[in-house]
Amino acid sequence: MTGRVLEIEDFSLIFETGGAPVRALRNVTLSVPQREIVGIVGESGSGKSTLALAVIGLLAANARILSGQVIFDGRDLLTLDEDAMRSIRGKRIAMVFQDPMTSLNPVRTVGQQMLDIQHHDRESGTEVKRRKAAEALARVGIPDAAQQLDNYIFQFSGGMRQRIAIAMGMMQKPEVLVADEVTTALDVTLESQILYLLRELRDEIGCSILFISHNLGAVAEICDRVVVLYAGELVEQGLIADIFANPRHPYTRALIACDPARIPEATRELPVIAGDVPNLAAIPKGCIFATRCSWARDICAVEAPPMVETEPGHFARCHFAKAGPQQ
């Protein structure tokens, strides 16, 4: 079982703003193998959440897809109509969002919402669906699951809320789970519990997970592969061990260097990546990272670097990906 369950090919998207269009994602190509957890990392505004919403077909009204395909089960999701897409959402591709306090409905009980999302199942009665919901809650570690179905989301603690959101996502055994910043709002202990739970459920259900995060520690802990996005471009991707042991793109190197968990000793100055993300409404010529890059040479400002395979399955978009910085 090494097939690819989800493939995004040459995906480009802009947001129409009235002025110059914001080129939020440019030529992104990635694939999600079966039963693997693929991390998408990048800072705010890098396009990770937009990519997730594109997969499930819930882009903002002003988003326009310029090119690309999102292949799932042999079909391009971008060409499906609303009804076909709805039959996939929640059932075959499910999504868990950040902060369930706002991403779950405040005036419907957890049970009502868990019943609602089983609308794909037209045969089972309410009793069966309710039992399924209770089982799903019990599976993610909610005590007294059957009783808790009648509670509202705000009546739970932060960790429990995220468990409920994950239970909802996993309940119908999807083939792909998109987890968008699911641990961001949690403290460290809860975070590792949730990560552990996600991995367990992946093993149990056999689904793939698209794990979107800006937290490198979480990605390192849970993912099999990682994709690094910078300003709407995929700059590096590969197996988790390769990326962390041997990052080939200067942005990935800088990201890893900036991860507070990896700074070896107490220091008064935290490393930062100097400069700002370029304005996506006016993309500079050449390499997108050139203005902030310590490796940058003349060529970087003129010529956009190609994707280079530095070792099998490890790609980086940098002129010096293989050779390293030039003297």
Added chain:
Amino acid sequence: MLFYAIQRIGLSILILITSMVMLFTALKLIPGDPATIMLGSRANAEMKARITEQLGLNDPVIVQLGTFFGRLLQGNLGTDLWSQRPVSQIVMENLPYTLTLIAAGLGWAMLIGIPLGCYSAVRRNSFVDRLTGIISVATISIPSFVVAIYAVLLFSIQLGWLPVLGAGDKGDWKDQAIHLLMPAFALGLGWVGYLSRIVRASMLEVMGENHIRTARAFGLTEFQIIKSYALRIAILPTITLLAVAVGGLLSSAVFVEAIFARPGIGKLIVDAASMRNFPVVQGGVLTTVFLFALTMPLADLLVACLDPRVRATL
């Protein structure tokens, strides 16, 4: 919850007491002596003195206020100066007409306004949305008595479709319904636009919230999302507004009832005021204040019932 209910009702009682004192003061300030009005201008001084004594007008103001409150607490609104019948009885005869009128006016406004608001929010900037936007502003700014007058001109005088005056024959509900059409139309028209705009605004806000995106991500239909996920939340500010609407409609009803010569609390107050029939004015106004004071806590309790977040903070 119980404490909340008691709190809301307590507030209403306070409103009632304040308005009773204000009403009492206002009637004291109106020029004209009730005794003279009752007896006519040719009454002699001795008769006037007797009536004044009978009405308790010679007592100190504070004692008068005390008796006024005391009688009200017993449900006694005083006696009609003309017919000598108890005011409470007269009010109760007229009240159903006004309540029917308000219910019909607000009812049709809700029936049209709320779905229209939802539609405008979901199909934002569509033709229907823009059209209702323009029409709403127009209907909100036209007072209901103007609508009433033009409705009479058009439907009764020009087209001859609908009767002009009265509330229809007693016991004949069909006749009464026909007589209700135009007053209810005039009373509710402004609220159609108002409600649709308010519902649209709060729907737009709710539809942009994260949990709506989640519902979509689970493949729920847009209809189900609107019905069970968005409207449940978007309707909450509208409920509070509807309670205020009842207050506004009680005063609009005065004009509408007067124009259509329709029995009701509004017409009762207008007629009584012009004849300086103070006990009836007092009784009528107090009843409307009481209705309004009752609506507000009811709306608050309804919101608490519909919104678990409000319930949780009680």
